[in-house]
Amino acid sequence: MGCTGPEGEKMTVIVCRCEDITEEDILAAIEDGYCEIEILKRHLRIGMGPCQGKTCISLLERILKRELGTSSDKIGRPTARPPSRQVSFAILAGDDHE
Amino acid sequence: MNEKAGVVIIGGGINGVGIAYNLAKKGYTDVVVLEKDYLGSGASGRNGGGIRQQWSTRENIELAIESTKMFEKLHEELDTEFEFIQGGYLVLAFTDEEITQFKKNVKLQNELGLNSVYISPEEAKEIVPKLNILKVKGATFNGTDGIIYPFPVVYGYARAARKMGVDIREHTTVTDIVTDGKEITAVKTDKGIIETDTVVNAAGGWSTEIAKMAGVELPNRPYRHEIMVTEPFAHFLDPMIISFHHGIYFNQAAHGNIVGGIGNPKEYPGINQRASLWFLRTMAKTLVEFIPNFSAVNMIRQWAGLYDTTPDAQPILGEVPEVDRFFQVNGFSGHGFMVSPVVDKVTAELILGETPSMNIDRLKVTRFEGMDLEKEYSVVG
Ligand SMILES: Cc1cc2nc3c(=O)[nH]c(=O)nc-3n(C[C@H](O)[C@H](O)[C@H](O)COP(=O)(O)OP(=O)(O)OC[C@H]3O[C@@H](n4cnc5c(N)ncnc54)[C@H](O)[C@@H]3O)c2cc1C
Ligand code: FES
Numbered sequence: 001m002g003c004t005g006p007e008g009e010k011m012t013v014i015v016c017r018c019e020d021i022t023e024e025d026i027l028a029a030i031e032d033g034y035c036e037i038e039i040l041k042r043h044l045r046i047g048m049g050p051c052q053g054k055t056c057i058s059l060l061e062r063i064l065k066r067e068l069g070t071s072s073d074k075i076g077r078p079t080a081r082p083p084s085r086q087v088s089f090a091i092l093a094g095d096d097h098e
Numbered sequence: 099m100n101e102k103a104g105v106v107i108i109g110g111g112i113n114g115v116g117i118a119y120n121l122a123k124k125g126y127t128d129v130v131v132l133e134k135d136y137l138g139s140g141a142s143g144r145n146g147g148g149i150r151q152q153w154s155t156r157e158n159i160e161l162a163i164e165s166t167k168m169f170e171k172l173h174e175e176l177d178t179e180f181e182f183i184q185g186g187y188l189v190l191a192f193t194d195e196e197i198t199q200f201k202k203n204v205k206l207q208n209e210l211g212l213n214s215v216y217i218s219p220e221e222a223k224e225i226v227p228k229l230n231i232l233k234v235k236g237a238t239f240n241g242t243d244g245i246i247y248p249f250p251v252v253y254g255y256a257r258a259a260r261k262m263g264v265d266i267r268e269h270t271t272v273t274d275i276v277t278d279g280k281e282i283t284a285v286k287t288d289k290g291i292i293e294t295d296t297v298v299n300a301a302g303g304w305s306t307e308i309a310k311m312a313g314v315e316l317p318n319r320p321y322r323h324e325i326m327v328t329e330p331f332a333h334f335l336d337p338m339i340i341s342f343h344h345g346i347y348f349n350q351a352a353h354g355n356i357v358g359g360i361g362n363p364k365e366y367p368g369i370n371q372r373a374s375l376w377f378l379r380t381m382a383k384t385l386v387e388f389i390p391n392f393s394a395v396n397m398i399r400q401w402a403g404l405y406d407t408t409p410d411a412q413p414i415l416g417e418v419p420e421v422d423r424f425f426q427v428n429g430f431s432g433h434g435f436m437v438s439p440v441v442d443k444v445t446a447e448l449i450l451g452e453t454p455s456m457n458i459d460r461l462k463v464t465r466f467e468g469m470d471l472e473k474e475y476s477v478v479g
Pocket of ligand 2 (some may be wrong): 011015016017018019046048049050051052053054055056057
């Protein structure tokens with residue numbers, strides 16, 4: 001499993017850049033019995049970073065399908081949590097003259 | 099042939115798996131836990147992780163003090179890391195009535211062995227230098243309160259219970275509880291029937307629905323409560339900060355993110371876990387009022403969960419008059435995580451017919467019959 005670098009050592013494949021989670025972390029979690037996206041999110045914090053899983057969740061989905069050989073409805077679709085883009089409190093608080 | 103089980107626990111939240119773990123620890127493993135979704139999909143995987151002992155009623159204070167002591171050791175027992183950080187709780191008063199109530203609370207808390215203190219706004223600012231104290235009239239502080247990352251606790255219990263032989267089933271929905279007179283005979287699920295005479299209702303926001311299946315009326319109602327998290331940044335905030343006046347609570351989690359929520363007084367009961375714009379705007383405005391530096395911080399995610407709320411904001415525990423061996427572990431009204439260690443231990447003792455290590459008779463559902471309620475005043479979010 002994983003890729004092999006020039007010196008023959010295993011290369012670390014980072015799946016979630018925001019939270020620094022590697023493919024190995026995910027495989028270890030699956031091994032420990034965390035087999036649904038919502039559960040992996042809470043266990044590893046994958047997809048919980050500032051980009052909110054825009055890139056990593058679909059990678060995670062693929063890894064889960066590959067490892068468990070199950071369909072997407074078994075591994076679950078994560079709930080999309082607002083906001084879709086990060087936004088500062090200053091903007092959210094806005095002014096009161098709406 | 100139907101399956102059989104000594105005890106069926108409905109709900110795979112902290113309390114469901116916690117009770118299963120406590121039963122197994124005592125050597126009793128003829129237990130099935132049923133969870134309609136995944137473990138922790140209810141309030142247990144959606145909460146703020148606050149562990150507070152500063153309450154206003156004797157029951158809540160005692161449950162929380164004892165549970166905090168147990169949380170301090172639980173990670174070793176379960177061999178799970180869940181980041182219990184005891185940075186304290188700073189409770190802010192904004193009105194004269196609150197000052198009176200807070201002084202009363204501290205007196206009772208001290209009598210029960212908690213070292214909480216009543217402090218001035220200036221002293222509060224010493225604890226949190228970035229706090230805006232312009233409108234703060236007073237505060238209370240207790241240093242052994244703190245925060246926990248809740249999800250690993252749920253999984254730690256589940257793993258340990260399974261190892262000892264408990265059967266924990268996810269994606270299994272309870273559809274009915276079959277009774278014969280006062281006795282329970284079986285639990286029906288979407289996957290089959292399990293014969294049993296003992297059922298635990300640990301279904302959180304759904305507990306009233308579950309009780310109805312056995313013909314029991316509970317006074318709890320589910321209310322949506324929303325919560326959010328910011329991007330992580332350098333650590334600057336030790337305690338959880340709360341204000342009942344604003345209905346707000348927030349803290350900086352181990353990861354550096356601010357986690358917090360604010361209650362909507364206009365929320366009406368129902369199973370609703372959607373996120374709202376009202377929450378975002380109100381939370382943002384209030385947070386910036388409390389800590390002006392927050393205006394530059396980015397919010398990254400919001401979500402919601404259910405408070406299972408009783409008329410007096412105290413949990414419903416123990417058996418009910420209508421049906422035998424139907425144990426209630428619900429109605430936590432937004433603070434069921436912090437008291438779960440004791441609650442789950444005592445419930446296991448009651449199920450096995452042992453003398454409970456804490457008397458919970460005053461938390462039985464029968465307290466609502468006469469309805470002269472001693473209400474818990476210190477609910478937030
Ligand atoms: C936003 C928010 C913030 C909170 N903050 C805090 C805090 O800081 N500190 C604190 O102590 N508490 C807090 N709470 C409260 C705390 O989360 C709950 O009191 C606690 O998690 C309740 O745990 P439980 O196991 O009793 O219920 P839950 O975790 O709600 O579990 C009940 C389970 O029952 C399942 N279920 C329902 N119906 C069925 C059925 N028919 N068949 C099978 N399974 C079923 C559900 O899917 C659910 O998983 C907060 C709650 C919310 C919503
Ligand atoms: S890459 Fe995973 S949350 Fe951003």
